[in-house]
Amino acid sequence: MLSKIMLKGKDQRNKKGSIKYLVNQAIELKPIDLLELFEGHALAKKKLKDELQLFMAGERSTEAYREIGISWWDYCGPILVNSYPTYFEQLPKLIEKINKEKRNSKNYVLFLGGNNTESNQQPCLSLIQFQIENGKLILSAYQRSSDASLGLPSDIYHLYLIAKQIGCKLKCITLFLGNVHIYENNIENTKKLLEGKQATFSLNV
Numbered sequence: 001m002l003s004k005i006m007l008k009g010k011d012q013r014n015k016k017g018s019i020k021y022l023v024n025q026a027i028e029l030k031p032i033d034l035l036e037l038f039e040g041h042a043l044a045k046k047k048l049k050d051e052l053q054l055f056m057a058g059e060r061s062t063e064a065y066r067e068i069g070i071s072w073w074d075y076c077g078p079i080l081v082n083s084y085p086t087y088f089e090q091l092p093k094l095i096e097k098i099n100k101e102k103r104n105s106k107n108y109v110l111f112l113g114g115n116n117t118e119s120n121q122q123p124c125l126s127l128i129q130f131q132i133e134n135g136k137l138i139l140s141a142y143q144r145s146s147d148a149s150l151g152l153p154s155d156i157y158h159l160y161l162i163a164k165q166i167g168c169k170l171k172c173i174t175l176f177l178g179n180v181h182i183y184e185n186n187i188e189n190t191k192k193l194l195e196g197k198q199a200t201f202s203l204n205v
Contacts, residue, residue: 001027002148002190005182012181016204021181028174034160037153048157058089072203073121082119087112091162094130099167104132125155126178128162136171139163146180149190149201 009020029037038045050068059065060080062073073080080086091110098108108130112123127142141159146152156173163170182190189199 001025001152001180002182003194005148005180006187006190006194009182016183018184019181020184020187021179022177023179025177025180026174027177028172029156030172031170034156034173038157038160041153043153043157045157048154049161052088052158052161055084055088056091058085060085076120080121082114082117083121084112084123084125087123095162095165098130098132102132102168104134107131124151125158128159130166132168133171135168137163137166137168138171138174140174140176142176142178143180144178146175146177147204148180148182149186150203152177152180 004025005020005022009022012019012021047068047070051065051070054064054068060083062076062078062080065071065073076083087110094108094110110128112126112128113119124143124145124147125141126144129140131138131140139159139162141155143152143155146155152175156175159173159175163173183202183204185204186201189201193199
């Protein structure tokens, strides 16, 4: 996806800076792809796992996230308003229901966000859908906006951790990306990464 954005992406400027972007893209990841991604590249696995646990506990205080070493929510102020915890706290009951029923005929869905809802960080992840087909889990997600350098790998790892809580073998994770982009200040490091070199990306907020 990074290669595709670099090759075919269009340029745009928004309030966070200039981006190179594509619209309406899709990624399908099978277990072998996920293994290659997580083992082949550096990812803050423990922080992301702890972050997801706080989300699912409904923790809204950014201080609680700082206590586990996560500072990327600091720009939101002391409280996350109608952001990930508001919606992810509904996830444990949904997972419990899926594991109890495991119905092939039913699509289980978690919606994140709402129209005209005040938020200091509207979730980039908008929908997660769980489908069971022949005893295997197909997890699909829609992202309205995706930072391909930092946010996308983190969201994929979150989805993988969520999938592991379902008592079915994972078949695939598919993401539908409304707008997927690379920020201008991460372009050079994206080139390095694609050349097989070490690269560090900057957070844009």
